[in-house]
């Protein structure tokens with residue numbers, strides 16, 4: 001099983017601060033509050049590596065973590081209602097800059113709340129990934145908050161909305177650590193496909 005040894009690297013506010021990684025880069029994207037930081041902490045087996053917040057944050061930064069055999073990039077969340085059009089444009093610019101050198105991005109974990117149908121912002125994000133031919137896996141978060149039947153329903157709904165197979169969706173819970181093994185397996189595949197860097 002993949003061994004993860006995590007440390008925070010840096011927060012980048014614009015492309016001049018993006019890192020040149022010598023390891024496969026996996027990006028994590030999703031709405032504010034969907035559970036990106038909690039997911040990263042679960043992967044890293046750490047409580048406070050990434051900052052978890054009750055309030056949806058509005059920081060527009062790419063947070064990089066060195067996970068040992070890969071780099072994880074936590075992208076700024078989208079869909080936060082109270083942001084101006086200017087802020088939205090800045091977010092889009094940052095994302096475009098980040099994915100500009102897309103051959104350097106090994107994979108994207110696209111997070112979606114298992115309880116809710118995807119929003120227009122979620123669908124735009126998936127469309128963006130498809131358009132740029134960026135390989136992604138959907139991580140359906142907060143599975144502990146629903147019954148098994150509801151979780152199955154949530155996965156089916158997300159698969160239909162994203163037009164992807166249910167097999168491309170992994171239900172996780174950062175509370176119970178459900179789904180962690182599947183995510184680690186997927187991550188291992190991604191690393192072996194993209195060549196692991198120096199460990």
Ligand SMILES: Nc1nc2c(ncn2[C@@H]2O[C@H](COP(=O)(O)OP(=O)(O)O)[C@@H](O)[C@H]2O)c(=O)[nH]1
Nearest residue numbers: 032033034035036037038052053142173174175
């Ligand atoms: N019950 C439950 N709560 C979660 C889970 N993941 C995140 N949360 C909660 O959702 C809120 C937002 O989480 P956070 O990781 O900061 O989301 P981010 O904005 O996408 O980084 C916090 O209150 C977390 O405690 C989960 O798997 N289960």
Ligand SMILES: [Mg+2]
Nearest residue numbers: 036037051052
């Ligand atoms: Mg976060």
